[in-house]
Amino acid sequence: MEPRPDPIDPAADADSRLLLRSAAGDLSAFDALVERNRGRVLNLVYRYVGDAHEAEDIAQEVFVRLFLARKKYVSQAPFRPFLYKIAVNLCLNEVRRRRRRPVDVGVQRIPEAASTLGDPQSETAREELARHVRGALQQLPDAQRMAVVLSRYNELSYREIAEAMDCSVKAVEALLHRAKRSLAKQLGEYVGAGSGSP
Amino acid sequence: MHCPRARRALSAYSSGELSPTKRAALEAHLSACESCRAEYDLLARSWDALLAVEDIEPSAEFERSTAAAVRAAATRSGRGPAPGALWLRMAWACSLVLAIAIGGAVGRELVSPTTAMAASGPPESEIWLGAVFGDTPRDTLSTAYLGIFGDAGGQGP
Numbered sequence: 001m002e003p004r005p006d007p008i009d010p011a012a013d014a015d016s017r018l019l020l021r022s023a024a025g026d027l028s029a030f031d032a033l034v035e036r037n038r039g040r041v042l043n044l045v046y047r048y049v050g051d052a053h054e055a056e057d058i059a060q061e062v063f064v065r066l067f068l069a070r071k072k073y074v075s076q077a078p079f080r081p082f083l084y085k086i087a088v089n090l091c092l093n094e095v096r097r098r099r100r101r102p103v104d105v106g107v108q109r110i111p112e113a114a115s116t117l118g119d120p121q122s123e124t125a126r127e128e129l130a131r132h133v134r135g136a137l138q139q140l141p142d143a144q145r146m147a148v149v150l151s152r153y154n155e156l157s158y159r160e161i162a163e164a165m166d167c168s169v170k171a172v173e174a175l176l177h178r179a180k181r182s183l184a185k186q187l188g189e190y191v192g193a194g195s196g197s198p
Numbered sequence: 199m200h201c202p203r204a205r206r207a208l209s210a211y212s213s214g215e216l217s218p219t220k221r222a223a224l225e226a227h228l229s230a231c232e233s234c235r236a237e238y239d240l241l242a243r244s245w246d247a248l249l250a251v252e253d254i255e256p257s258a259e260f261e262r263s264t265a266a267a268v269r270a271a272a273t274r275s276g277r278g279p280a281p282g283a284l285w286l287r288m289a290w291a292c293s294l295v296l297a298i299a300i301g302g303a304v305g306r307e308l309v310s311p312t313t314a315m316a317a318s319g320p321p322e323s324e325i326w327l328g329a330v331f332g333d334t335p336r337d338t339l340s341t342a343y344l345g346i347f348g349d350a351g352g353q354g355p
Contacts, residue, residue: 027272034264042260043253052254059256060264067268068275130250137248151213152248158215177209184237184244191243 015079023070030070034063040154041087047149048091050138058094062087084156084164088146095142129190136186144179147172199227204234212242 015036021029041062046055065086073082137145143165150156150164158176162169199207204227210216211224228235 027269030268031265034268035261038256038260038264039253042256046254047251055254056257056260060260060267063264064267064271067271126250129247130252133248133251137251148248152245158210158213173210173215176213177206180209180212180241180245183248184241187244187247188240191240191247 013079015083016073016077019066019070019073019079019082022067023073030067033066037083038063041083044084044087044149044154045091047137047153048146049094050134054094058090059087062090065090080156081160081163084150084154084160085166088150088164091146092142132187132190136183139186140179140182144175144182147175148179148183151176199223201227201231201234204228204231205237208234208238208241212238212245 015033018029018033018036022033038059042055042059045058045062046052049055049058062083066083069082069086073079137148140148146165147161150161151158156164158169158172161172165172204224207216207220207224211221216224228238
């Protein structure tokens with residue numbers, strides 16, 4: 001297993017160009033940018049907040065903030081960390097805001113994922129596992145959950161996570177170490193026997 | 199590599215973040231230590247299990263409402279602050295200037311030496327606040343101090 005190299009992502013270059021065009025006043029370039037990144041942003045927020053409707057509201061706000069910050073974007077800077085930083089800040093703020101709101105305490109509003117065709121038994125087992133995973137994710141402290149989402153689902157390196165979360169690489173390492181141990185403890189009885197892959 | 203250090207490295211190993219040297223040392227340890235290998239297996243399986251949560255698709259409404267929200271933001275940022283907001287800011291600024299002016303005038307009237315000394319008539323060169331103790335006989339305070347502390351303790355300060 002090799003350490004993850006720094007990605008030179010041509011897709012991210014295209015995103016950068018679109019953001020620069022929208023900074024020059026081209027709104028259709030920004031629409032294209034939203035279309036290219038909406039799934040990535042929406043799923044990041046969804047896995048963090050655990051609610052699909054709320055995730056859409058926050059993801060929309062991420063794109064509005066990205067639009068308002070478009071003139072601060074420097075052409076040589078990588079686009080994804082710029083986008084992730086906005087998304088991470090909004091997610092963390094949203095969770096803090098929700099904690100101040102005295103409703104929905106203890107209510108899990110995570111929708112079930114749409115089932116796909118396949119063996120009904122294995123689908124049921126998979127859905128059951130997914131339900132436990134969503135529950136375990138929501139049990140993690142905010143910063144650990146965000147680090148897990150960025151690492152596991154958005155496949156960011158520790159350095160990229162540190163940049164998005166505005167902390168050190170050592171801090172990310174510690175967050176993920178604690179998070180993985182918690183997840184192993186919570187999901188231990190649901191994951192089948194066998195060898196995991198690094 | 200010993201077990202505590204190996205266990206601390208498992209997380210970075212499962213994320214592919216260990217340097218080649220540390221990775222080789224950890225792999226050597228895992229091949230020899232059943233307990234650490236079992237811990238790694240559990241950690242890796244639960245990490246893999248996270249992928250059971252599928253992606254969601256944006257709703258049809260999402261694209262439309264995001265485009266509308268971005269255009270509203272573009273309009274707002276293009277025309278600057280709303281006229282109402284401008285008037286409100288100007289009103290606040292005027293109130294602040296007025297409050298400072300009135301406060302200054304009242305304050306000057308209260309502490310002005312010429313006003314306070316107009317009744318007693320000391321010369322303008324005298325420090326006005328000193329006039330508060332003007333009628334007190336000299337050494338009054340030091341005599342009182344020695345009377346209290348000098349006699350009570352049987353020794354002077």
